[in-house]
Amino acid sequence: xxxxxxxxxxxxxxxxxxxxxxxxLLIFVSLxxxxxxxxxxxxxxxxxxxxxxxxxxxxxxxTQRLNDLEERSGNAFIPEEVRASIDREMQxxxxxxxxxxxxxxxxxxxxxxxxxxxxxxxxxxxxxxxLAADLVSSEFSKKTIxxxxxxxxxxxxxxxxxxxxxxxxxTLLVFIIAVSSTLVxxxxxxxxxxxxxxxxxxxxxxxxxxxxxxxxxSRFQYTLLIYSLLWFVSIIMASIxxxxxxLVDNSSSAIGILMAALIGGQFLQFFLSxxxxxxxxxxxxxxxxxYLTGSYQPIEGMSLNFxxxxxxxxxxxxxxxxFMVFNRKDVIV
Amino acid sequence: xxxxxxxxxxxxxxxxLAVVFIYGFIASxxxxxxxxxxxxDPQPESSINSPADSDFILxxxxxxxxxxxxxxxxxxxxxxxxxxxxxxxxxxEKEEDLKTITNISVPSYExxxxxxxxxxxxxxxxxxxxxLIIISIGGNDLNRLDYEDSVSLTLAFKEALGIYKENLAIIxxxxxxxxxxxxxxxxxxxxxxxxxxxxxxxxxxxxNYETSLITDSDVAFAxxxxxxxxxxxxxxxLSPDEFHPxxxxxxxxxxxxxxxxx
Numbered sequence: 001x002x003x004x005x006x007x008x009x010x011x012x013x014x015x016x017x018x019x020x021x022x023x024x025l026l027i028f029v030s031l032x033x034x035x036x037x038x039x040x041x042x043x044x045x046x047x048x049x050x051x052x053x054x055x056x057x058x059x060x061x062x063t064q065r066l067n068d069l070e071e072r073s074g075n076a077f078i079p080e081e082v083r084a085s086i087d088r089e090m091q092x093x094x095x096x097x098x099x100x101x102x103x104x105x106x107x108x109x110x111x112x113x114x115x116x117x118x119x120x121x122x123x124x125x126x127x128x129x130x131l132a133a134d135l136v137s138s139e140f141s142k143k144t145i146x147x148x149x150x151x152x153x154x155x156x157x158x159x160x161x162x163x164x165x166x167x168x169x170x171t172l173l174v175f176i177i178a179v180s181s182t183l184v185x186x187x188x189x190x191x192x193x194x195x196x197x198x199x200x201x202x203x204x205x206x207x208x209x210x211x212x213x214x215x216x217x218s219r220f221q222y223t224l225l226i227y228s229l230l231w232f233v234s235i236i237m238a239s240i241x242x243x244x245x246x247l248v249d250n251s252s253s254a255i256g257i258l259m260a261a262l263i264g265g266q267f268l269q270f271f272l273s274x275x276x277x278x279x280x281x282x283x284x285x286x287x288x289x290x291y292l293t294g295s296y297q298p299i300e301g302m303s304l305n306f307x308x309x310x311x312x313x314x315x316x317x318x319x320x321x322x323f324m325v326f327n328r329k330d331v332i333v
Numbered sequence: 334x335x336x337x338x339x340x341x342x343x344x345x346x347x348x349x350l351a352v353v354f355i356y357g358f359i360a361s362x363x364x365x366x367x368x369x370x371x372x373x374d375p376q377p378e379s380s381i382n383s384p385a386d387s388d389f390i391l392x393x394x395x396x397x398x399x400x401x402x403x404x405x406x407x408x409x410x411x412x413x414x415x416x417x418x419x420x421x422x423x424x425x426e427k428e429e430d431l432k433t434i435t436n437i438s439v440p441s442y443e444x445x446x447x448x449x450x451x452x453x454x455x456x457x458x459x460x461x462x463x464x465l466i467i468i469s470i471g472g473n474d475l476n477r478l479d480y481e482d483s484v485s486l487t488l489a490f491k492e493a494l495g496i497y498k499e500n501l502a503i504i505x506x507x508x509x510x511x512x513x514x515x516x517x518x519x520x521x522x523x524x525x526x527x528x529x530x531x532x533x534x535x536x537x538x539x540x541n542y543e544t545s546l547i548t549d550s551d552v553a554f555a556x557x558x559x560x561x562x563x564x565x566x567x568x569x570x571l572s573p574d575e576f577h578p579x580x581x582x583x584x585x586x587x588x589x590x591x592x593x594x595x
Binding site for chain 1: 440573
């Protein structure tokens with residue numbers, strides 16, 4: 001079993017898929033961080049030009065915000081929970097003032113979280129698809145499946161070793177995304193920013209976003225949380241891709257089907273948000289990070305637990321189907 | 334090379350990462366669930382004292398009541414008068430008999446929070462006694478959409494508008510249940526962002542239109558438009574935070590209110 005997996009990993013490495021993915025990542029990350037740096041510099045320049053050559057005074061604005069919050073916190077009419085969340089925001093602003101950090105400065109840690117938040121629905125799943133789509137289908141199209149199956153091992157073991165290899169490579173892929181987006185954006189921004197505090201822990205009560213239970217954690221911890229969610233999503237995508245790869249016998253149609261599913265899923269969510277069945281589709285549930293940042297639920301009744309459950313169900317069904325089909329498939333190549 | 338170095342390395346790294354990710358995954362589920370058991374208490378502690386602001390004497394007949402968010406509160410007004418006092422000054426020229434102001438606005442309040450504030454028994458007395466109730470709400474409901482990405486923006490706007498309309502209807506009902514006779518006035522929204530984003534203008538206009546439909550359904554509920562007032566004068570009427578009105582901005586709102594009500 002281990003040697004089978006070892007063999008599968010070697011096959012993936014020899015295909016130079018990782019190199020392709022890494023190059024894609026490098027190009028996108030450098031472009032995006034350059035763009036962010038450029039627009040940040042422009043904003044500051046514009047601000048300075050508008051205010052007549054005065055240097056951009058973030059401290060004044062932050063202090064003003066802080067005073068405003070203090071005043072609110074002192075208001076007798078606001079309930080205790082709201083006061084607690086105001087206090088957390090004040091703590092956050094105080095950190096920026098004490099450490100002399102402009103809160104809107106782009107940093108490497110902010111960038112890599114943003115990259116995941118934007119990429120988790122389309123770009124990163126596509127990278128996983130590139131990695132996984134030809135795992136089984138290319139064995140059929142290149143007719144190497146015959147050689148593989150003539151070994152004295154049961155078919156399910158062969159597929160399982162492929163799945164294990166895929167899990168290992170997906171985990172590495174998430175790590176590579178984290179490292180490359182952090183390092184490349186550091187080159188542009190020259191700021192790590194991993195110790196900045198950030199507010200998280202929003203939850204939905206009824207229809208409303210509730211910030212009573214928010215907590216303050218460092219950006220490093222937050223990044224870890226975001227990447228863990230990304231990892232989970234990537235594993236799910238890998239399982240679904242494996243199924244498609246077993247069902248179709250050439251890799252380009254496998255990639256095509258998955259791309260159509262991913263992009264079509266975004267459309268579905270956009271046009272049919274009234275129709276509640278859409279929330280059981282896996283693409284609609286990919287965006288797990290939005291539950292941590294506290295943005296709105298796309299369709300009513302969706303929560304982190306719900307999405308995790310739906311995604312796990314999809315992956316489980318996908319794996320069951322792939323093992324059943326792979327075991328029974330006629331090999332006529 | 335592969336069997337001796339790369340394979341064990343890959344295996345080790347991915348196992349270590351998997352452990353870290355599983356830990357982080359469990360942690361993020363826990364974070365998003367934290368405090369789920371803690372019930373929210375809709376009623377703030379009743380032991381909280383009445384506002385300590387020396388200008389107002391609660392319990393006394395206060396004829397103008399200001400409810401709502403930072404604009405009702407007067408954030409950004411250099412002279413610290415707010416809409417209420419500016420309106421009062423305008424009335425004083427005519428020697429009318431409205432005299433006292435109670436301001437229970439809370440900066441950053443959204444419509445749902447205002448509903449809770451109105452339902453709170455403590456505030457019923459001041460609502461019951463008021464002859465003019467000035468409401469400023471909705472700006473924060475709408476402004477929160479800034480954090481949405483462009484794909485979900487329209488959806489989020491519709492949702493926010495729906496919630497806001499419901500809340501405004503509840504607010505009107507609650508006030509009318511306590512005080513059927515008072516004159517109500519709702520301050521409309523202006524667009525502090527100027528021409529940067531035409532879509533935002535549409536949102537503000539639609540928001541104001543829906544708001545004015547609701548105010549129209551009540552006989553003594555005036556809608557005070559501010560969009561047109563601010564549109565060409567953002568530099569003159571906005572305070573340095575580029576969001577709240579400055580003293581001239583508040584003055585122009587108060588004048589508009591005065592013109593509409595008299």
